[in-house]
Structure formats: structure tokens, C-alpha cells
Amino acid sequence: MQQLIYFFQKYKYFLFFLFLEVIAVALIINNHSFHKSKFISSTNFISGGLYEKSSNISEYLNLKERNTLLSEENVRLKNELEKLHTLLDSTTIKAVIDTARIHQNYLYINGKVINNNFDKANNFLTINRGSKNGVTPEMAVINSKGIIGITDNVSLKYARVQSILNSKSSINAKFKNNPHFGTLIWNGKDYNTVQLTDIPRQTKFKEGDTIVTGGKSTIFPEGIPIGTVIKMPGELSAVNSIDIKLFNDMSSLGHIYVITNLNKEEIKSVENTNE
Amino acid sequence: MNKTLYIIFLFVFLLLLQGLVLNNVLFLGYINPYLYIVFVFLYPLKENRFPFLILAFLLGLFVDAFSNSGGIHAFSTLFIAYIRPFFFRTIFKKTTSDYQLFNLRHESFDKVFNYTTSLTIIHHFILFNLINFSFYNFSNVLINTLFSSVFTLVLYFLGSFIFRRKLT
Numbered sequence: 001m002q003q004l005i006y007f008f009q010k011y012k013y014f015l016f017f018l019f020l021e022v023i024a025v026a027l028i029i030n031n032h033s034f035h036k037s038k039f040i041s042s043t044n045f046i047s048g049g050l051y052e053k054s055s056n057i058s059e060y061l062n063l064k065e066r067n068t069l070l071s072e073e074n075v076r077l078k079n080e081l082e083k084l085h086t087l088l089d090s091t092t093i094k095a096v097i098d099t100a101r102i103h104q105n106y107l108y109i110n111g112k113v114i115n116n117n118f119d120k121a122n123n124f125l126t127i128n129r130g131s132k133n134g135v136t137p138e139m140a141v142i143n144s145k146g147i148i149g150i151t152d153n154v155s156l157k158y159a160r161v162q163s164i165l166n167s168k169s170s171i172n173a174k175f176k177n178n179p180h181f182g183t184l185i186w187n188g189k190d191y192n193t194v195q196l197t198d199i200p201r202q203t204k205f206k207e208g209d210t211i212v213t214g215g216k217s218t219i220f221p222e223g224i225p226i227g228t229v230i231k232m233p234g235e236l237s238a239v240n241s242i243d244i245k246l247f248n249d250m251s252s253l254g255h256i257y258v259i260t261n262l263n264k265e266e267i268k269s270v271e272n273t274n275e
Numbered sequence: 276m277n278k279t280l281y282i283i284f285l286f287v288f289l290l291l292l293q294g295l296v297l298n299n300v301l302f303l304g305y306i307n308p309y310l311y312i313v314f315v316f317l318y319p320l321k322e323n324r325f326p327f328l329i330l331a332f333l334l335g336l337f338v339d340a341f342s343n344s345g346g347i348h349a350f351s352t353l354f355i356a357y358i359r360p361f362f363f364r365t366i367f368k369k370t371t372s373d374y375q376l377f378n379l380r381h382e383s384f385d386k387v388f389n390y391t392t393s394l395t396i397i398h399h400f401i402l403f404n405l406i407n408f409s410f411y412n413f414s415n416v417l418i419n420t421l422f423s424s425v426f427t428l429v430l431y432f433l434g435s436f437i438f439r440r441k442l443t
Contacts, residue, residue, distance in 0.1 A: 013324050017357045020332045024346035024353065027336075028405060031345025047294065047340045054295050117343065119301050120406055124343040160343065188412065 032122075032168075048114075048158035052128055055114040059254075066254040073144035106221050109133055109258040114158075118165050118191040118250045125149060125161040129258060135159045138219055140259040146225040146247040147171070147213060148256060159258075165191055165250055172214035173226055175205055181214040184226065184244070191250050193230065199240045205229060211244050218264045282318065286334060289314050294341035306419070308426040309348075311338055312398050313434075315356050316391055320363065320374040331356035347405040355398045366390045380439065392428060399424045 008015070059066075111129035129135050131154050141148045141161045150169065153160040162169055165186050173196055174181035182199040196211060209229045215222025231243040261267075293311040300307055314334055318327055335349030342348070363369065366389050367382065379387055403416045403423075 013328070013357070016325065016328060017353065020328065020353050021350060024332070024335070024350035027339070027346030028350065029345075031343075032408065044340060047337075050291075050295065051341075119307070120344075121408065121412075126343075 051115040051126055107260040111256050113253040116253055121167050121188045123163040123165040125163055127159050130155050130157040130159050132156050135258050140220045141256055142224055143256045172216040173211050174214040176210040176212050193243045193245055195241050196244050197241045218261050218267050290337050293338050298342055306422045306426055308430050310430050313431055328356055351398050351401040355394045362390055395424050395427055
């Protein structure tokens with residue numbers, strides 16, 4: 001007993017050091033698994049609030065650019081709406097039923113990026129929308145130019161988004177002009193390029209082809225732009241991997257949309273009935 | 276200045292500086308200074324090391340909260356906080372009886388340089404290894420460690436030169 005107490009006396013700092021390091025390691029491992037890290041992240045009250053304050057200030061620096069982006073998007077949407085109007089006129093069906101929720105598959109929630117990372121191997125963003133605004137984990141986040149990521153950790157007022165620039169994210173994507181699809185990953189090097197892998201061998205594509213989301217998951221709707229093919233592999237191998245240049249500049253993000261799939265529960269329950 | 280107040284001020288100041296300003300520097304795209312470890316250099320040496328270890332751990336943890344990185348800053352900051360007395364003994368050739376009178380400003384520049392450089396490089400090396408979390412991009416880890424250490428140290432020496440007169 002005397003020996004034991006003496007041992008603790010002698011190594012008390014080392015034991016304390018080990019104790020704290022074990023906590024840190026536990027937090028690191030927690031952070032590497034999806035959905036688990038709750039306390040030590042930018043969605044908590046203090047750091048989320050501070051980030052919102054600081055982004056409110058720095059927002060003024062690129063107001064002009066953001067406004068141009070938003071007005072470009074408005075013009076595009078207005079044009080599409082006009083096309084749809086003429087379509088409705090010509091196809092005689094004018095009896096517009098009150099289709100508030102009946103045919104709507106996706107619901108958009110607007111928001112703003114208040115913290116952005118793009119230089120690490122696993123990048124996250126923080127947005128100023130949380131469970132109060134109807135955001136839950138595993139929702140798609142996009143902006144007018146293309147995809148950004150998937151929400152993974154939600155607090156009352158803020159949500160953390162796992163960016164596509166994250167070694168853990170893999171998103172179903174396909175070519176715009178042919179039906180073959182693959183998986184979108186990131187190798188952690190350049191924040192402007194991501195990789196598309198697992199493409200079927202018979203796929204024909206060339207540089208400059210557009211890549212869009214595939215719609216084979218309950219998260220992303222089909223057809224959201226991602227980027228263009230910039231580098232072809234020398235020869236086709238089992239692991240086809242091509243470089244995609246993103247439409248989005250991931251280093252400067254402003255306004256975003258969070259997309260809810262209103263039929264998610266139904267799709268999930270249908271998919272799980274076999275078990 | 277009151278010692279406790281000075282430590283609290285240093286803690287909050289370095290945390291906010293790191294979280295809101297320095298995390299967004301990204302010089303040339305990936306080089307980032309981690310100036311908050313200056314807390315470990317400047318914390319007064321004491322016989323009882325528990326408060327220091329706890330504070331270093333907490334500082335790392337808060338920086339983690341700002342950069343969404345789990346516990347990697349906490350791990351590496353705690354590590355250099357724990358090995359600090361060893362470097363103190365070998366570089367400054369002093370014993371525990373000198374703790375009270377010791378001040379980093381009164382030491383010669385080459386010793387202070389060795390002390391801060393070795394602690395910074397160890398911290399950054401552990402940090403970038405944990406950020407990477409695999410052996411896949413090891414050359415990247417080494418390059419990042421080297422450049423970010425230089426950046427951190429340049430900022431530290433500039434800062435200490437500027438604030439030298441005011442705080443003494």
C-alpha cells in the first residue's frame with residue numbers, strides 16, 4: 001500500500017497527463033466517426049455565436065459579388081419559370097389544383113455560411129440554420145453554382161456541414177449527357193478539384209463534360225451541377241478515377257440552400273422492408 | 276500587472292486571435308500559423324503543474340471547437356505543455372529553485388530561440404500528423420510542419436519584440 005501511494009506521488013503528473021491525452025484521443029476518434037461529435041464543434045453556443053458575429057462583419061467586404069450571384073440566379077429562375085408558364089398554356093391543362101405539398105418532393109431552406117474550411121483533409125462548414133429552422137442531419141447543402149456538402153451535426157441555431165472537400169464524403173454523381181454514374185470523392189489535395197471514381201468501363205466521356213448529382217440517394221435531388229471533367233486517365237483501369245473541376249469556388253461561399261427530401265422517410269422504409 | 280489576470284487575458288486573447296483571425300490566414304493556400312501555443316511558452320513556471328496542464332488542455336480544446344477538429348489541438352498542446360520542464364532544464368540549465376525569478380525576456384536570444392523552436396516544431400509535427408490521420412501523405416505533413424513552424428515563430432518573435440516595452 002505504501003508502495004502504491006509512493007508510486008502515485010511520484011508519477012502524479014504523468015498519470016494526469018495520460019488521463020487528459022486519453023480524453024483528447026477519444027474526442028479525435030469521435031470526430032472521425034459520423035454524427036457523434038456533439039460538444040466540441042463549431043455548432044455549439046459560444047463558437048457558433050462568435051462565428052456569426054464575425055461573419056456579419058466580414059460579409060460587407062464581398063457584398064457586391066454576392067449580389068451579382070444572387071441576381072444571376074434570379075434571372076435564371078425567372079427564365080425557367082417563364083418557360084414553364086408557356087408550357088402550361090399550350091398543354092391546355094389549366095386546372096391548377098392546390099398542390100401545396102402533394103407533388104413537392106424537395107423543400108429548400110435558405111441560409112448563410114458563417115465559417116468555412118477548405119485547407120484540411122476533413123473540411124467542415126458552419127451555417128446559421130439549425131433544428132429551429134427544420135434542419136436535421138443528412139440534408140443536402142447547395143448554392144446557386146453547385147453542391148457544397150451534407151449536414152452532419154445540428155444544434156438549435158447552427159448546423160455543421162461536411163463539405164465535399166472531406167475524405168469521408170462520397171456522393172453519387174453522373175454525367176449530364178449519358179446515364180452512367182460513379183462516386184464523387186476528394187483526395188485531399190486541391191480544393192478546386194474532386195475525383196469521380198467507380199465509373200463503368202464502357203462509359204464514353206471527354207474533357208469538358210459536365211458532372212451532375214445522380215439522384216440515387218435520398219439526400220441530393222438529381223441534376224445539381226458539380227463540375228467539369230478536366231483530366232482523363234492515361235488508360236482505363238479497374239479503378240477509373242477522373243479529375244473534376246468544381247463550378248463552386250469553395251474558398252468563398254456566401255448564401256446557401258439546405259434541401260429537405262420530403263419523401264425521405266417513405267423511401268427509407270421501403271428500402272428497409274427486406275431486412 | 277496581476278499574474279492571474281495576466282494569464283486569463285493571455286488565454287482569452289490568444290484563443291480569439293487564433294479562432295477568428297489566424298485560422299483564416301491560409302498563406303499560399305495551406306500555410307497557417309498556430310500562435311496560440313505561445314501560451315505554453317509564456318505561462319510562468321511553477322512547482323505545482325496541475326493548473327498549467329489543465330489550462331493548456333482547455334486552450335487546445337477551445338481552439339478545436341473553433342476549427343472542428345475533435346481533439347487534435349488539445350492533444351498536441353497538452354503534449355508540449357507536459358514536456359516543457361524537460362526542455363527548460365536542458366536548454367536554460369536551471370533547476371526548480373530558479374522558477375520564481377525566471378523570465379523569458381531576460382534570457383539570451385539563442386537560448387529562447389532553441390526553446391521556442393523545438394517546442395513549436397514538436398507541436399506542429401504532432402498536429403499535422405493528427406490532421407492527416409494516415410501515413411498516406413507523409414511528405415505533405417513534413418512540408419506543412421516546416422512552413423507553418425516558420426510562420427508561427429516569425430509571428431511570435433515579431434509580437435514579442437513589439438510588446439516587449441509595454442508589458443514589462
